[in-house]
Amino acid sequence: MADLLFYVLGGVTLGTAALTVLSRNAVNSAMFFLLSLLATAGLFVLLDAYLLAVLLVLVYAGAVVALFLFIIMLLDMQGGVRPPFTRATIAAAVAATGLLTVGVLSFVKRAQLSAAPVSPDLPVVGATLKSYAAQLFTTYLLPVQVVGFLLLIAMLGVIVLSKRFEGLEDIK
């Protein structure tokens, strides 16, 4: 049952990711991206990381995709000419992606990761919120504070960026 779920969720993740890349319309891309994220959250559940699955749906599928859709709507990019891909672009992109895939996959193959399933005596550490809290507030206390500061900086950066600057020359 869990095997079948892995194949279904993995297939949905890869298929919708491919459709994200290939759809011509940006809104369709965002929708397929959303589906891909939901399937990834399902894979997280299969890996017993329930909290991360919920966070992925809330933060990514909720906030990030909504933000993307909002910006697509705001910029109204549906009109205008969309030049087709040139043959050279497609060839270069596919060749580079193929090289990356083959390179990393051969690396993974040499690493000799076990094909065996999770051994049942291994503790399920990522399932409860308590274990995360114990790690986050002891070992990772400094990174938590740094990330909090990063969020503050990002907020200030967005406020500054969205200000309208008068008297700036246009770069053409």
Next chain:
Amino acid sequence: MTIGLNAYITLSVILFALGFLGVLLRKNTLVIYMCLELMLVASTLALVAFSRFHGMLDGNVFVFFILTVAAAEVAVGLAIIVALFRRRQTVQVDELNALRD
């Protein structure tokens, strides 16, 4: 459950490669940005799989931080794209060539 670590890592590599393909192929800045996020998600999948198969929590905690940084990054990146659109009236990469010549 007979799925091993190998399968999860292979899935994450292919997902990462799809995001990479999108970054190289697409011309709309917003779609390129979405594909970047796809690559981040692929890396989080690998981290969660490693974490589960080794019985350690550290990978999951890293995913926590990746999610936070990705949220901040999306906010700033989209603000930059909106500022760019205001100035140049386009988000197509082909037309954003001020640095080319």
